[in-house]
Amino acid sequence: MLSLEKCHTPQEVIDFSNDKELVASIKCDGMTVSLLYENGVLVRGESRGNGNVGNDITEHVKQFLNVPLKINKKNTYIIDGEAVILDEDFAEVNKNGEFKNSRNLVAGTLSALDTSLVSQRKVKFIAWDVIEGGGNSLIDNLKEAREIGFDVVPHWFNNTATGLNPKNLQDNIDYVFEYARDNGYPHDGIVFKFNDIDYGKSLGATSHHFRNGIAYKTKDEVYRTKLIDIDWTMGKTGILTPTAIFQPVEISGSTVSRASVHNVSILTKLDLHIGDTIEVAKCNEIIPQVKRNVSADEGMALGVESEYITYPEHCP
Secondary structure (H helix, E strand, O other): OOEEEEEOOHHHHHHHHOOOOEEEEEEEOOEEEEEEEEOOEEEEEEEOOOOOOOEEOHHHHOOOOOOOOEOOOOOEEEEEEEEEOOHHHHHHHOOOOOOOOHHHHHHHHHHOOOOHHHHHOOOEEEEEEEEEOOOOEHHHHHHHHHHOOOOEOOEEEEOHHHOOOHHHHHHHHHHHHHHHHHOOOOEEEEEEEEOEHHHHHHOOEOOOEEEEEEEEOOOOOEEEEEEEEEEEEEOOOOOEEEEEEEEEEEEOOEEEEEEEOOOHHHHHHHOOEEOOEEEEEEEOOOEEEEEEEHHHHOOOOOOOOOEEOOOOOOOO
16 A cells, blocks of 8 residues: 655646546545455455555445445455544544544554444544446546445546646646545645556555555645754765754654755855754655754844754764
8 A cells, every 4th residue: 555646736737647548536535545345345454554555444444334244246356445533523522622633543442442432423434436346447446445334535526638737737736625624524635647557557666655546635735833952863875964953743644753954055054053044844744854944034133042954964
């Protein structure tokens, strides 16, 4: 279960399409889950784990509000989707304000020993791809999945033969985001996948992402925090890399307090001082990075805690 490459403009989606038919769907913001059925019986549920080795959550999956334990399919059938708590349900579950967001709550629920929490917290499975046991059309596979009892991610067909341009594609993107908001889907983007599954598979994958789809994101979310220190990390090639240490912030469901600044030239360009207000983000939701020095860009006066960063003169 690899990720998808990210993009931020309609033109990037058009370039990616290569004049092939695309299926757009809401990128639900929850926890990726894969279900395995043998001769119509649910035999295993797995979470994404580290992308290569998943975690067995079969007993949790059986407590989902909407996962069929038996389906009308022979042989092996594998379907992937997202474990989510819809906005309306999250508001009810979180009426006392105990939880920061639904994504964190889903992750915590699926790792809890008490599987009854799954139904209590109204976790649902939203299917978005048939991995085994379907045909060669993503649209047809999702239609069949709905017919045999799954809740399927809202999706739209984009026929590039009729001509996609940045304007009409942007209109589609705006509509998908509006639909997700109006119908209470926790979301963090739009996924575009090739309808021709064999074609998508033929493109292969990198170590990080599959090439059969692309995830449209409005932008990397940035968070303001305070720079505490710069740590110098020795890499295996003998290169010293500056790492920013800052007051912890929560990004994409995890608490982050360190980010690579990559090299001295970037450190110099950012004009960083200890005590500066900075903006950090997770690039493609994976690697934390310092995006901007707010203090320098906005001419903020340096506080009493501010000081210049010193560079090591000897290898540490």
